[in-house]
Amino acid sequence: MRQGALAGPVSQADRVAMSGRRLAEVRKALASLERRPGVFLVTSPENRRYLTGFSGSNGTVVVTADKTIFVTDFRYLDQAALECPGWEIVRQGTVMADTVAEVITRLGEEKVGFERELATFSFYEDLSTRLKGYEMVPVGPIVERVREVKEEGEIDLIRKAATVTDRALGEAIHLIRPGIQEADVALEIEYHMRKQGADAAAFPSIVASGQRSAMPHGRASDKLLAAGDFVTIDCGAAVNGYVSDLTRTFVISPISEEQRKVYDLVFEAQASSLAAVKAGRTGKEVDAVARDIITAAGHGGNFGHGLGHSLGLAVHEAPRLAPTNDRPLAAGNVVTVEPGVYVTGWGGVRIEDLVVVRGDGCEVLSKFPKQLMIL
DSSP: OOOOOSSOOOOHHHHHHHHHHHHHHHHHHHHTOTTOOSEEEEOSHHHHHHHHOOOSSOOEEEEOSSOEEEEEOGGGHHHHHHHSTTSEEEEOOSSHHHHHHHHHHHHTOOEEEEETTTSOHHHHHHHHHHSTTOEEEEEOSHHHHHHHSOOHHHHHHHHHHHHHHHHHHHHHGGGOSTTOBHHHHHHHHHHHHHHTTOSEESSOOEEEEGGGGGSTTOBOOSOBOOTTOEEEEEEOEEETTEEOOEEEEEEOSSOOHHHHHHHHHHHHHHHHHHHHOOTTOBHHHHHHHHHHHHHHTTOGGGOOSOSEEEOSSSSSEEEEESTTOOSBOOTTOEEEEOOEEEETTTEEEEOBEEEEEETTEEEEOOOSOOSOOBO
């Protein structure tokens, strides 16, 4: 029997208050823009859900200095009324762009902002042709920046998603043995996520064994596990829209000395970089802790990705732990810490934990053991 969802119900009053806090931050950011739009449109699913609470698949958010309007189609009117209290709900006509243009015309604002990095060109083109004489203003990642610092309620949902992931992997490791397909291991993990109360897997589970473990994003295949293989598993669950991310690398007996050496190296790099995570440190500084350890061991060229990324409503969000990020981390950021060594034609190791950045360090949400497991 599937266990009940791990997150409790949210009252309408709480929904209104939460939306209000988030909108206040977005409006403050909009007001600081040199080209300040009178209307701001949000269409990306994660930003739309963050501002309104709407979990459906279609809708356009319309925000002004004093109005909040949500346009959606007939299928979602009742759902929007429940999930978006305090918002004016407008029923979409045959074409979304027609209805949004009508709403904007009614508002009387001539500068229309849209998500520069997330809106589709077709959305921009459709709206521009309907709003002759209006100024279309591309707006940078304003909502995304607000989303970077998680509220405690968001952290609680991510923590619950991490717990589901830990449990699901624990239930599935009995399948890690010679002769089992990678895809069967992935299926077992995702089955147990749902049974533990997840809405879904956060992403298709990675199960990469043998030489394929050198592929950082090696999706589960029909390859059979074999004696002596590294088996890297990267998986995550979604709970009420919020996701988790966990990676562990196992070895199917027998283990070689080189495998043990590389595993120990990644383990050391991961432990040291975890200890470096705290508010005020930049993503670049934390990344360098792991990167310097791996480079000193001669594997710098085999660690080709950043140390970690944030997540929340999406699997990959800012801020990142990477050589390119000079911005300080803030308390309330949630990031992964996942160094890896990948040797083409031989195999690879990655160890990933999910952590909450705090003022004096970090809270590790991933509880699945990290010590080398030989199965």
